[in-house]
Amino acid sequence: MEGSLASGSRLGEVGFWADRTPVHEAARRGEILQLQQLIANGACVNLVTYDSITPLHEASLRGQTQCVKLLLAAGAQVDARNIDGSTPLCDACASGSIECVKVLLSHGAKVNPPLYTASPLHEACMNGSSACVQLLIDVGANLEAHDCHFGTPLHVACAREHLDCVKLLLNAGANVNAAKLHETALHHAAKVKNVDLVQMLVEFGGNIYAQDNRGKKPSDYTCRSSQTAKCLEYYESAATFKSIDGCFSVERPKNGPYAYVPTRGTSI
Template sequence: MDTEKSRPYFFGDIGCWAERTEVHKAASLGQASQLEELIQGGASVNMVAVDSITPLHEACLHGQAKCVQLLLEAGAQVDARNVDGSTPLCDACSAGSLECVRLLLQYGAKANPALTSRTASPLHEACMGGNSECVKLLISMGACLEAYDLYYGTPLHVACANEHTHCVKELLNAGAKVNATRLHETPLHHAAKSMRVETIEMLVEFGANIYARDQHERRPVDYTTPGSPSAACLQSYETSPLSLQQLSRLAVRRKLGTRALNVIGQLEIPKLIISYLCYQ
């Protein structure tokens, strides 16, 4: 097998190191025919290159679904970790490749790999990129809604900080904790900073505490521009109590707990009730 010659390398399976190989190149570029030839010729699909990156990491990071399938069929380690602790599923979620995510999960990839101090969960990565379909699929496979990252907080924090309203909606409807904190900062603080009125309204509808104070003793409204739509929105919530429908929705959600709405949907309760409990 041909490799780049700039450094010495060692052949072997997962755990051995090599300069970036032809298998890595073909996987990243989506050259499925060449990759298949390399595999049939005996090339290792688990060779670890610089930064502990495997060919599967490369294929997932670039959304090359056909190459992902070939690698998995050839025995690629589905939960291999790179130097940052990221798995191929993390990379596929970051790339927003629903097809790659689906393939990895079918081959047993963990939706909840153990977090390290240097990596976020697949759900965090999907929320960071605003990939709501990946978020939905991960949730259906049991992804932890409250996975905590040292730098970002929960997936809901990430979705709000990056202004991805569709991801916020998926997380909230699945039962994510709306008042989760990182250094006392809530998702609503992030939404206020980004001036996203739609996200602010959604969070408050699901019970976000508009009076929550962060580590600087500041409320969400303190991060808005005076006179802006987002400031007016939060100020109106401060002066107007929640409606009976809003209070009822919150009471039911608290009673049923997380993932309540998924269970409700499986029980085939009339859509009118579901739409009452969910944020549409």
């Protein structure tokens, strides 16, 4: 059966295989000459494993750009999905390979595939590849794509403490107060105890009083004596101040805790 399947498949045709084929292995390892020979001998580039992984998935996940190019030129399906619903573009973003991402996009890969799982932007944020995040934003990635486990890309970037990715998302207009089970990015920042992340989110309008499905606000996830707790406490106290023009900010001294610093004349 294996022999008839391998010899009977045409380039670009979808086939099935119980385990990795030589094409999968060559793509995974970046063995360009071997992959060229297999393709020249008529190997199907769209054979899928029991978990629906194609050779293009393998090459993309490992950042094998030249193999990605060879497979696409031989008719590999650019938006094929594996058993988890991920496309090769998702895998390329997970690997952080900006070159693979560019190649896939140039061959028509969908930046916003209709998935119920993590989108390419989620994967780039999870990996912490700011270059991939920026490229996806530039080509129209959905900033509010929602995954039932991860929430939005901003949730992912905050949970993984990738500040560069967080900043790119916020500057692009990501909803700082988007919620997953009422949990916001600021809840994630508080949980990972990242003061810089907390400050960035609040400066972009993060709601310090937002409550999650347990009725807890971000500060409830901090240790009282921690810098993160002190930062949120200052923000909360700052919110009680009334300024003539509504302007106030929180600055962090080079040495020492955060302190509330009014930008204009304020009154209590």
